[in-house]
Each structure stands twice: as C-alpha cells, then as structure tokens.
Amino acid sequence: MAKKAARKSSSKKSKASKTRKSLVPRLRLWAVRVALGAVVFVVGLILLYSVINPPVTHTIWSEWRRLGKVERDWMPIEEISPIMARSVVAAEDANFCLHWGFDVEAIRDALEDGGNRGASTITQQVVKNVFLWQGRSWIRKALETSITPVVEIFWSKQRILEVYLNVAETGQGVFGVEAAAQRYYGVSAANISPVQAARLAAILPSPRNRSVTDPSVRTRRRAAAILDGAATIRADGRADCFED
Known part of the structure; x- marks a missing residue:
C-alpha cells in the first residue's frame, strides 16, 4: 500500500512538473504575441496620424474631465503665421531641423547642469502628448x-511641428x-504678431503658471530672447525643414 501511495504521489508530481514545463513556453509565446501586437498597433497609429489629425490626447481628455470643457481649434500649419512656428x-x-528626434547636445548640457533643465525635443513632446501621458516615470x-x-521616420518635420502647434497645452x-x-x-494664429507669438511661446514650459496677457519680467525677457532666436534660425537655415 505504501509503495502504491508513493508511486501515485510521484506520478502526480511528474504530471505537475510536465504541466509547468509546458505552460512556460505558452506564456512566453503569448508575451511575444502581445508585445508584437502592441508594436503593430503603435506603428499603425503613427502611420494613421501622419495623414489624419489626432482626435484627442490623454492630456486634453484629462482636462476635459476636470474642467468640463476645453478650447481647441485645429489649424493647418500652412495657415499658421511663420513667426509663430519659428x-x-x-x-x-x-535644432529641430538638425536632429533625428533627440538633441544630443541639449541632453549633454542638461546632464552637466545636473538635470535642472529640460532636453526634450519637439518630437519627444509630440510623442508624449499624442501617444503617451504626462508625468515622470521610467516606463x-x-x-x-x-x-x-519611429515618428521621425514616418512623419515629416513639418507634420511633427504642425501636430505640436495644435496639441501643446497653451493655458x-x-x-x-x-x-x-x-x-x-482675439486674433487668428494666421495674423498673430511677432511679439504676441514670442510671448505665447515663452509660456510653453509652464502654461498654467505663466501669463501671456500679463507677463512677468522673466516672461518678457524670455519672449525677447525668443524673438531674437526666431530671427536667428530663419537666417541660418534652421527653419528650412518646416518652411516652404
């Protein structure tokens, strides 16, 4: 009896071991399928949004839920004043026109500064706004x-900037x-003045905490620097990739 019980126990353990061994490859296969499915989905979305405007973003949706409404009017880049884009x-x-999605020089400067300054490019911000979510996490x-x-491969620089100009939070x-x-x-982005464009661009790092209509001294100084920078990138060719 004891031997029979031992054999049954051994048989059960063997079957359980075989079940576990057969389950591992199945889990790996499903994990690979899920990963490949996610990649295909994201690439498909990138291709779709290269010709179709993103209907909503996570941030826009979150603000709509919080406030009950949002203000957003999509404007083709051809109808936005060039000074606004610059x-x-x-x-x-x-260096938007010079890099492939990452500004290595800006990243290096940020690291040397102890991480106190941002180094995200416009392409990275578009990816975060359109495909991901706000907040800081390694994931x-x-x-x-x-x-x-991938966005840099399938989208033109003009398209990347167009999407950014339409999804960036501006207040x-x-x-x-x-x-x-x-x-x-009270004007369209097509008719915005250089000073107005510079002040609007000046609040982008923190649009909820900086005022366009009543700018602080710091915001005014930043806007003045942006005006000079816009003229510089036009003169040295760093605006050529998004201007006709």
Whole structure:
C-alpha cells in the first residue's frame, strides 16, 4: 500500500512538473504575441496620424474631465503665421531641423547642469502628448524613447511641428496656438504678431503658471530672447525643414 501511495504521489508530481514545463513556453509565446501586437498597433497609429489629425490626447481628455470643457481649434500649419512656428521652435527646440528626434547636445548640457533643465525635443513632446501621458516615470520615458525615432521616420518635420502647434497645452483648458491666439489676443494664429507669438511661446514650459496677457519680467525677457532666436534660425537655415 505504501509503495502504491508513493508511486501515485510521484506520478502526480511528474504530471505537475510536465504541466509547468509546458505552460512556460505558452506564456512566453503569448508575451511575444502581445508585445508584437502592441508594436503593430503603435506603428499603425503613427502611420494613421501622419495623414489624419489626432482626435484627442490623454492630456486634453484629462482636462476635459476636470474642467468640463476645453478650447481647441485645429489649424493647418500652412495657415499658421511663420513667426509663430519659428518662435515655438526657437523656444523649445532650436535644432529641430538638425536632429533625428533627440538633441544630443541639449541632453549633454542638461546632464552637466545636473538635470535642472529640460532636453526634450519637439518630437519627444509630440510623442508624449499624442501617444503617451504626462508625468515622470521610467516606463513612460522608455516608451517615449522607443517611439520617437519611429515618428521621425514616418512623419515629416513639418507634420511633427504642425501636430505640436495644435496639441501643446497653451493655458488652463487651452490647447494649440489657434485657440490660444483667439483667447488671449482675439486674433487668428494666421495674423498673430511677432511679439504676441514670442510671448505665447515663452509660456510653453509652464502654461498654467505663466501669463501671456500679463507677463512677468522673466516672461518678457524670455519672449525677447525668443524673438531674437526666431530671427536667428530663419537666417541660418534652421527653419528650412518646416518652411516652404
């Protein structure tokens, strides 16, 4: 009896071991399938948004839930004043036309500064705004780093900047330069003045805490620097990739 019980126990252990061994490859296969599915989905979305405007972003949706409404008017880049586009590039990513999604020089400067300054390019910000979410986490940063080169491959620089100009947060519940120009200045982004464009670009790092209509001394100084920067990138060719 004892031997039979021992054999049954051994048989059960053997079957359990075989079940576990057969389960591991299945789990690995499903993990690979899920990963490949996610990659295909993201690449498909990138291709889709290269020709179709993103209907909403996580930040826009979150603000809509919080405030009950948001202001956003999509404007094709051809109808946005060139000074607005140049001001944003000068403010956020002066080497936008020169890099492939990551500004190595800016990253190096940020590291030397102890991480106290940002080094995200416009492409990275578009990826974060359109495909991911706000906040700081290693997971989000890893996804952003993976998706950014793919966007650079499939989207033109003009398309990247167009999407940025339309999804960037430009105030509490305000998204895009057209909605911002209408709210703060009562004009279209097509008719915005150089000073107005520079001041709007100056608040982009912190649009909820900086005022366009009543700018602080710091914001005025930053806007003046942006005006100079916009003229510089036009003169030296660093605006050629998004201007006809």
